[in-house]
Amino acid sequence: MWNAARFAASSLTRSTRRFSTAIPGPCIVHKRGADILHDPWFNKDTGFPLTERDRLGLRGLLPPRVISFEQQYARFMESYRSLEKNTKGQPEGVVALAKWRILNRLHDRNETLYYRVLIDNIQDFAPVIYTPTVGLVCQNYSGLFRRPRGMYFSAKDKGEMMSMIYNWPAHQVDMIVLTDGSRILGLGDLGVQGIGIPIGKLDMYVAAAGINPQRILPVMLDVGTNNQKLLEDRLYLGLRQRRLEGEEYISIVDEFMEAVHTRWPKAIVQFEDFQMKWAFETLQRYRKRFCTFNDDIQGTAGVALAGLLGAVRAQGRPLADFVKQKIVVVGAGSAGLGVLNMAVQAVARMAGNGEAAAKYHFFLIDKDGLVTKERKNLDPMAAPFAKEPGAIDGLMEGASLVEVVKKVKPHVLLGLSGVGGVFSQEVLQAMRESDSAKPAIFAMSNPTMNAECTAEDAFKHAGENIVFGSGSPFDNVVLGNGKVGHVNQANNMYLFPGIGLGALLAGARLISDGMLQAASECLASYITDEDIRKGILYPSIHSIRHLTVEVGAAVLRAAVAEELAEGHCEVGPRELMNMSKEETLEYVTRNMWFPVYSPLVHEK
Numbered sequence: 001m002w003n004a005a006r007f008a009a010s011s012l013t014r015s016t017r018r019f020s021t022a023i024p025g026p027c028i029v030h031k032r033g034a035d036i037l038h039d040p041w042f043n044k045d046t047g048f049p050l051t052e053r054d055r056l057g058l059r060g061l062l063p064p065r066v067i068s069f070e071q072q073y074a075r076f077m078e079s080y081r082s083l084e085k086n087t088k089g090q091p092e093g094v095v096a097l098a099k100w101r102i103l104n105r106l107h108d109r110n111e112t113l114y115y116r117v118l119i120d121n122i123q124d125f126a127p128v129i130y131t132p133t134v135g136l137v138c139q140n141y142s143g144l145f146r147r148p149r150g151m152y153f154s155a156k157d158k159g160e161m162m163s164m165i166y167n168w169p170a171h172q173v174d175m176i177v178l179t180d181g182s183r184i185l186g187l188g189d190l191g192v193q194g195i196g197i198p199i200g201k202l203d204m205y206v207a208a209a210g211i212n213p214q215r216i217l218p219v220m221l222d223v224g225t226n227n228q229k230l231l232e233d234r235l236y237l238g239l240r241q242r243r244l245e246g247e248e249y250i251s252i253v254d255e256f257m258e259a260v261h262t263r264w265p266k267a268i269v270q271f272e273d274f275q276m277k278w279a280f281e282t283l284q285r286y287r288k289r290f291c292t293f294n295d296d297i298q299g300t301a302g303v304a305l306a307g308l309l310g311a312v313r314a315q316g317r318p319l320a321d322f323v324k325q326k327i328v329v330v331g332a333g334s335a336g337l338g339v340l341n342m343a344v345q346a347v348a349r350m351a352g353n354g355e356a357a358a359k360y361h362f363f364l365i366d367k368d369g370l371v372t373k374e375r376k377n378l379d380p381m382a383a384p385f386a387k388e389p390g391a392i393d394g395l396m397e398g399a400s401l402v403e404v405v406k407k408v409k410p411h412v413l414l415g416l417s418g419v420g421g422v423f424s425q426e427v428l429q430a431m432r433e434s435d436s437a438k439p440a441i442f443a444m445s446n447p448t449m450n451a452e453c454t455a456e457d458a459f460k461h462a463g464e465n466i467v468f469g470s471g472s473p474f475d476n477v478v479l480g481n482g483k484v485g486h487v488n489q490a491n492n493m494y495l496f497p498g499i500g501l502g503a504l505l506a507g508a509r510l511i512s513d514g515m516l517q518a519a520s521e522c523l524a525s526y527i528t529d530e531d532i533r534k535g536i537l538y539p540s541i542h543s544i545r546h547l548t549v550e551v552g553a554a555v556l557r558a559a560v561a562e563e564l565a566e567g568h569c570e571v572g573p574r575e576l577m578n579m580s581k582e583e584t585l586e587y588v589t590r591n592m593w594f595p596v597y598s599p600l601v602h603e604k
Ligand SMILES: NC(=O)c1ccc[n+]([C@@H]2O[C@H](COP(=O)([O-])OP(=O)(O)OC[C@H]3O[C@@H](n4cnc5c(N)ncnc54)[C@H](O)[C@@H]3O)[C@@H](O)[C@H]2O)c1
Pocket: 183, 184, 185, 186, 187, 275, 276, 295, 296, 300, 303, 330, 331, 332, 333, 334, 335, 336, 365, 366, 367, 368, 369, 415, 416, 417, 418, 419, 422, 444, 445, 446, 447, 450, 470, 471, 472, 490, 491, 492, 493
């Protein structure tokens, strides 16, 4: 079975694109008959050719006509479009969940067709299977639950995880996204219902990075929830207890990490949507021992830094001017602090004495206002960014956001607060006095309701010359006179798939700062000057697969340069080292899975 899984994976990567007539390599299957129809990895629905129906014991289990992949695809898209038409005018949430349901049903039935429609229609479907609808799905998960996806490890499984991990049916796992559900987007503690996030992130891994869906594993670590409403909800499917804390908590995560790495030593673990204290703690604890990263801290930081560098270019200034940019970050959580730390590293690289200068130019605001050295119980992670009270424009401890913006006149206002609307009309209007001719506003919190402001309000109140980014998608804004306010989706989806892909194909021992920096630089340089002048900081989501090849290759090359690459499958570290840039891109592309029906060959 182990060999079969590998065989299946490699045959699929060799498959051709679109609806080509080239015959893909075979895929070994160890089941027969109805069991195949009920396995979404192998199921082709009405697409099984007659000879395959005979070989696999499927004859009579399907209607007689064979429907081609193209026809199945067209049929699904027709149902989807008619659902769109029939739900017009209904409340947004109802429509979003109806769209999610139809996609989820396909996901549960036929993964090949599901991933093909997802890849080809990524702009339409990413907002359904990923942010923002995934937030609504998590909020309603216990009611929506039909069949499980991924694995659930709970506090009650202590001592059992090593054997439990062998319950997962796939013999090889490359990519794991893990959450404890404690900070799901900007929606807070959703307990076990947070499993929707790893599922959505891994769908993006398949769509953008071509990770084989047979080798992904979404994981929920259910250590309880502090969400009283959920604890009292009779439908709630998670542990009905308050969250474990301290040693009890960390011992559960330790046990899970050991179990995973015993069974799949090369699997990459992405930590996602952990509350801040555990996000930083687990990152520090595991990043040197395992191939792991925290997407909210590190993926977000890379995407934000690429956007910040783009904002400098958009002003028509040289990149070196980044060191002079005044940046106000709203939100001192895992994401906000991750961004500031990476921005400081960038300044330090650009200007020798950068660190001190950067901290002078960077302003941090949390729920209690401006963070200064006078802050009671100042978080050690935020301490390096705390201002001397009164030293800058008389700004005191806890100064409000609007006061800070009015006095500092920042080049960039970046929100990672999780609070919808904190960039009020007054705050946005104050950005008109920015010292930049083209100020940047990033409302990065998710989902849409939690964005610090809408795209429309940003252009309306802060002026038409801003550059704008948001974590959740907004439509471009029509400004009149034929002008359009471009909306960038400043979301870590532009980096995490490439970070995982590059680390996987390098066989990286760990994920270093250098690899993350390479990912961010690759994203930053992906955009042409012409696009930047139009306010475009990130590529369209249509190009996410192409971008991810580049990011993956950049991460891989950085791993090789730092001697962290141990090789992948039959490609050893020496071969990786000898690859030119073009060969690396070719190697990455060649190893990406693409959904086509492979002939199924039964083996006992
Ligand atoms: N776009 C992206 O790619 C991306 C990536 C990561 C996180 N996020 C979003 O960022 C948000 C925060 O994530 P996090 O992990 O940092 O959360 P967190 O809970 O660790 O931090 C939230 C921070 O916001 C501050 N805050 C709360 N209310 C505030 C207010 N009224 N004014 C100013 N600050 C306030 C809190 O004090 C805290 O410092 C979430 O909505 C998440 O969805 C977006």
